[in-house]
Amino acid sequence: MVEDVVLIFKDLHEQLAVAPSSTSYNKLITYCCDSFKVHVALDIVDHMCEVGLALSIEMLHSILRASEESFEFHLCETRTWFPPYARPNP
Numbered sequence: 001m002v003e004d005v006v007l008i009f010k011d012l013h014e015q016l017a018v019a020p021s022s023t024s025y026n027k028l029i030t031y032c033c034d035s036f037k038v039h040v041a042l043d044i045v046d047h048m049c050e051v052g053l054a055l056s057i058e059m060l061h062s063i064l065r066a067s068e069e070s071f072e073f074h075l076c077e078t079r080t081w082f083p084p085y086a087r088p089n090p
Helices: 002-016 022-034 038-050 057-069
Strands: none
Touching: 002 022, 002 038, 022 038, 022 057, 038 057
């Protein structure tokens, strides 16, 4: 499951005492979006923002595409890091 992969990702970084890079997070977000686990991808983005990593426009598009294809527009409406012009209109 996607959630298991995210947990393993976090555990490995904690065990190795290394901070994940934007590239690592981007690959994880892509995996979540490809699996239509938009809520998990958004949680990862929230964490990225908390630690000061930037979200690429490609990842934003990936999340919007997955939310459109899975009909989960409501997940993106309340996220403050989405620029107003990118927030989906259900």
